Amino acid sequence: MDLNYTKEEQAFREDVRSFVHENLPKDIGEKVLHHKRLVKDDWVRWQKILYKKGWVAPNWPKEYGGCAWTPIQQHIFDEECGYAGAPRVMPFGLVMVAPVIQNFGSKWQKEYYLPRILSSEDWWAQGYSEPGSGSDLASVKTKAVRQGDHYIVDGQKTWTTLGQYANMIFCLVRTDTTVKKQEGISFLLIDMTLPGVTVRPIITLDEEHEVNEVFFDNVKVPAQNMVGEEGKGWTYAKFLLGHERTGIARVGESKRELEQLKAIAAKELRNGKPLMQDPRFRDRITAVEVELMALEITLLRVLSSRTKPGPEASILKIKGTDIQQALTELTMEAVGPYALPFRPEVRDGNWKGESVGPEYAAAAAAVYFNYRKTSIYGGSNEIQRNIISQMVLGL
Amino acid sequence: MDFIYSDEQQQLRDSLQKYIAKEYGFEARKAIIASKQGFSDKVWAQFAEMGLLGVAFDEAHGGFGGSSVDTMLVMTELGRGMVVEPYFSTVVVGGSLIDLGGSEAQKQAILSEVVQGKLLLAAALGEPKSRYELNCVETAAKRDGAGYVLNGHKAVVLHGESADKLVVSARTAGGARDAKGISLFLVDRKSAGVAVQGYRTIDGMRAAEIKFANVKVGADGVLGEVDAALPLLERAADFAVSALCAEAVGAMEALNAATYEYLKTRQQFGRPIGSFQALQHRAVDMMIHCEQSRSLALLASVKVQSEDPNERKRTVSAAKIQIGRSGRHISEEAIQLHGGMGVSNELAAGHYAKRLTMINATLGDVDHHSERFASAA
Ligand SMILES: Cc1cc2nc3c(=O)[nH]c(=O)nc-3n(C[C@H](O)[C@H](O)[C@H](O)COP(=O)(O)OP(=O)(O)OC[C@H]3O[C@@H](n4cnc5c(N)ncnc54)[C@H](O)[C@@H]3O)c2cc1C
Numbered sequence: 001m002d003l004n005y006t007k008e009e010q011a012f013r014e015d016v017r018s019f020v021h022e023n024l025p026k027d028i029g030e031k032v033l034h035h036k037r038l039v040k041d042d043w044v045r046w047q048k049i050l051y052k053k054g055w056v057a058p059n060w061p062k063e064y065g066g067c068a069w070t071p072i073q074q075h076i077f078d079e080e081c082g083y084a085g086a087p088r089v090m091p092f093g094l095v096m097v098a099p100v101i102q103n104f105g106s107k108w109q110k111e112y113y114l115p116r117i118l119s120s121e122d123w124w125a126q127g128y129s130e131p132g133s134g135s136d137l138a139s140v141k142t143k144a145v146r147q148g149d150h151y152i153v154d155g156q157k158t159w160t161t162l163g164q165y166a167n168m169i170f171c172l173v174r175t176d177t178t179v180k181k182q183e184g185i186s187f188l189l190i191d192m193t194l195p196g197v198t199v200r201p202i203i204t205l206d207e208e209h210e211v212n213e214v215f216f217d218n219v220k221v222p223a224q225n226m227v228g229e230e231g232k233g234w235t236y237a238k239f240l241l242g243h244e245r246t247g248i249a250r251v252g253e254s255k256r257e258l259e260q261l262k263a264i265a266a267k268e269l270r271n272g273k274p275l276m277q278d279p280r281f282r283d284r285i286t287a288v289e290v291e292l293m294a295l296e297i298t299l300l301r302v303l304s305s306r307t308k309p310g311p312e313a314s315i316l317k318i319k320g321t322d323i324q325q326a327l328t329e330l331t332m333e334a335v336g337p338y339a340l341p342f343r344p345e346v347r348d349g350n351w352k353g354e355s356v357g358p359e360y361a362a363a364a365a366a367v368y369f370n371y372r373k374t375s376i377y378g379g380s381n382e383i384q385r386n387i388i389s390q391m392v393l394g395l
Numbered sequence: 396m397d398f399i400y401s402d403e404q405q406q407l408r409d410s411l412q413k414y415i416a417k418e419y420g421f422e423a424r425k426a427i428i429a430s431k432q433g434f435s436d437k438v439w440a441q442f443a444e445m446g447l448l449g450v451a452f453d454e455a456h457g458g459f460g461g462s463s464v465d466t467m468l469v470m471t472e473l474g475r476g477m478v479v480e481p482y483f484s485t486v487v488v489g490g491s492l493i494d495l496g497g498s499e500a501q502k503q504a505i506l507s508e509v510v511q512g513k514l515l516l517a518a519a520l521g522e523p524k525s526r527y528e529l530n531c532v533e534t535a536a537k538r539d540g541a542g543y544v545l546n547g548h549k550a551v552v553l554h555g556e557s558a559d560k561l562v563v564s565a566r567t568a569g570g571a572r573d574a575k576g577i578s579l580f581l582v583d584r585k586s587a588g589v590a591v592q593g594y595r596t597i598d599g600m601r602a603a604e605i606k607f608a609n610v611k612v613g614a615d616g617v618l619g620e621v622d623a624a625l626p627l628l629e630r631a632a633d634f635a636v637s638a639l640c641a642e643a644v645g646a647m648e649a650l651n652a653a654t655y656e657y658l659k660t661r662q663q664f665g666r667p668i669g670s671f672q673a674l675q676h677r678a679v680d681m682m683i684h685c686e687q688s689r690s691l692a693l694l695a696s697v698k699v700q701s702e703d704p705n706e707r708k709r710t711v712s713a714a715k716i717q718i719g720r721s722g723r724h725i726s727e728e729a730i731q732l733h734g735g736m737g738v739s740n741e742l743a744a745g746h747y748a749k750r751l752t753m754i755n756a757t758l759g760d761v762d763h764h765s766e767r768f769a770s771a772a
């Protein structure tokens with residue numbers, strides 16, 4: 001038993017750290033640290049920087065332009081990027097659809113889409129959820145009917161993250177209504193600029209525009225955009241769920257938020273003394289920090305195990321999001337009454353105006369409410385618990 | 396023991412409930428919040444007509460001579476409707492400061508106007524560094540002939556932008572955190588030297604930063620005893636906290652009801668999600684949280700009148716702790732059980748959660764009142 005990183009891993013961490021330090025554009029880093037609003041260009045700029053370095057697709061096999069890093073290296077990379085305040089690499093293209101295309105896609109799909117994903121030329125969205133199909137994903141109704149060389153798509157997707165920026169969306173569509181519900185689903189790649197695709201914003205509790213409804217009205221999608229076999233979409237979707245190994249725990253981001261919370265608690269006063277010295281508040285920070293320490297080791301145990309991570313990855317999702325949410329809650333409480341002012345304009349990167357309260361308070365409550373999403377998306381934490389209880393505990 | 400409301404109280408509650416259900420739906424409220432002022436003069440005039448603005452004040456001052464329980468009834472209904480009009484700042488906080496501390500002349504002049512809906516008040520008590528401590532006052536009031544001159548910065552003043560008169564705590568003696576040396580002043584918001592920076596709050600209300608630069612206040616603008624206003628402030632704040640607790644109970648009831656309804660109607664896996672026991676138990680816990688909150692909110696609404704300041708403080712702080720914890724629990728669970736819909740701004744659920752969360756950050760959070768509770772033993 002040796003619970004230290006190897007010399008090579010430590011050297012790798014140093015490389016990543018200095019690269020991020022030298023190459024993360026200051027304006028983007030500032031936005032992330034201060035919870036300002038990121039726009040499309042911020043993500044794309046950072047992804048192009050990683051692309052140039054050859055680091056944008058750590059999870060891809062080398063033959064497609066990936067890094068062939070070990071899971072531990074991938075974790076170190078995620079952690080350093082998150083900790084430094086780099087924007088999260090958009091997962092929909094690089095982490096989600098790409099492995100499906102690599103494993104099940106046609107030659108044409110590989111040659112056409114993979115390079116465009118690497119270079120951030122395409123922005124992908126995930127078209128799984130529908131108004132009637134959230135946790136019960138296999139009930140999707142959006143239908144795709146074969147007509148000659150095309151599929152005609154009709155239906156609606158919802159909660160589509162950053163769909164307003166996307167030009168491509170991978171969808172679970174129903175191609176057969178006569179078989180068992182899982183067996184009638186196919187995996188279709190849809191160009192969002194096609195006639196008949198409409199994107200409408202959904203505004204969240206923080207009054208931000210981050211998710212969308214996407215409507216398909218008689219959309220003519222070339223048949224060459226069907227991934228693998230018709231009717232195998234559910235299998236591919238499950239493969240994808242099992243594929244996202246690292247990153248769910250968000251250890252790097254949480255470490256950064258924890259550090260910022262401590263800095264805030266050192267500045268805020270309670271009874272004339274720094275809040276950080278108030279045992280009542282300090283103990284609550286400690287409780288989260290201890291959970292985070294444990295999660296990091298749990299994550300490393302999962303990554304180091306010789307078997308492919310299975311349902312126990314659900315532990316990482318549940319605990320990772322618990323911790324993220326607890327940190328936003330403590331940050332909101334740390335700023336006291338200055339949690340109340342709500343000024344979305346302040347979150348614009350170019351905003352220059354009169355402040356209200358300390359800068360770190362400006363988005364505290366908005367971020368708290370925004371982060372309620374983390375225990376809902378990507379398979380709600382209830383569904384994750386169902387998975388553990390059925391697949392691990394055998395209940 | 397008697398937990399029964401009188402006929403008059405039930406009437407008051409029913410008529411307000413009816414009014415809100417009819418005139419103050421989610422869409423109507425949204426339009427009010429989007430308006431320039433952030434609340435509706437029309438609704439305010441209706442409140443005056445219904446007698447809501449005077450329930451707590453003596454008949455001699457234009458009120459209806461009700462008790463703190465009447466205020467609680469009103470606040471619970473306002474909470475259920477997520478009403479954004481300045482009832483809390485004008486009637487509850489501002490009104491009780493004047494009612495408890497004002498001279499007969501001040502009460503005559505101000506309360507009767509408040510009751511008629513002609514005058515809005517706001518309490519400017521907090522400061523950038525005061526957090527929830529009422530004794531932490533750096534705004535300075537210096538003697539100037541018969542009156543005073545005010546300088547300082549008041550933070551997150553609820554409805555400060557629209558108030559006609561501000562009740563301002565300022566230091567007339569002593570150091571920044573001393574209990575002695577605090578005085579209260581009535582200041583016209585339009586006085587020379589008062590600068591108001593208004594903004595929205597995340598729960599759909601309005602608040603303001605207010606800066607005072609050499610603002611002159613006459614001798615008739617002193618409220619209560621010079622240098623010794625803290626006990627008055629605390630009493631009024633306790634009354635305000637008990638009212639907030641009552642409001643929270645209304646919001647919790649409505650949020651729970653919305654969640655139970657959603658559990659019964661939302662279908663996944665071919666059945667209502669409320670048929671999953673994992674969610675049933677959580678719905679039950681939300682209900683228990685609400686009942687525990689109601690119990691302490693009731694107790695606080697009665698004991699806030701107690702002559703024994705320790706009993707008053709203990710009970711009010713206990714209620715605020717319970718409300719803070721339960722409000723957080725219910726809010727988070729309600730959002731979670733709504734799934735994606737819970738984080739959409741188009742559903743009322745999230746807005747109840749925002750209000751409940753901000754009630755915890757108003758006049759003392761759980762930590763603040765935990766300490767106060769222990770020290771009032
Ligand atoms: C901010 C955000 C971004 C998102 N981004 C995307 C995206 O880019 N692409 C995409 O396809 N989807 C996205 N989603 C959708 C997300 O995957 C769904 O919201 C999620 O799967 C839950 O589905 P639902 O919202 O329909 O809730 P429901 O499934 O209706 O669930 C409601 C509640 O019931 C619980 N529940 C349901 N079934 C059970 C059960 N069997 N046992 C116990 N409890 C149960 C849930 O846990 C939840 O608490 C996003 C969601 C959010 C909030």
Ligand SMILES: Cc1cc2nc3c(=O)[nH]c(=O)nc-3n(C[C@H](O)[C@H](O)[C@H](O)COP(=O)(O)OP(=O)(O)OC[C@H]3O[C@@H](n4cnc5c(N)ncnc54)[C@H](O)[C@@H]3O)c2cc1C
Pocket residue numbers: none
């Ligand atoms: C100290 C003590 C004193 C007692 N005194 C008496 C007495 O005086 N007279 C008497 O008749 N009995 C008495 N009991 C027995 C008591 O009523 C039973 O223990 C109790 O009803 C639970 O039954 P069980 O022990 O068979 O557990 P089980 O019924 O087997 O339950 C095991 C676990 O499963 C849970 N569970 C069971 N069904 C469900 C469900 N549908 N949904 C969710 N969870 C479920 C239970 O809550 C429990 O956590 C006593 C027990 C104790 C421990």
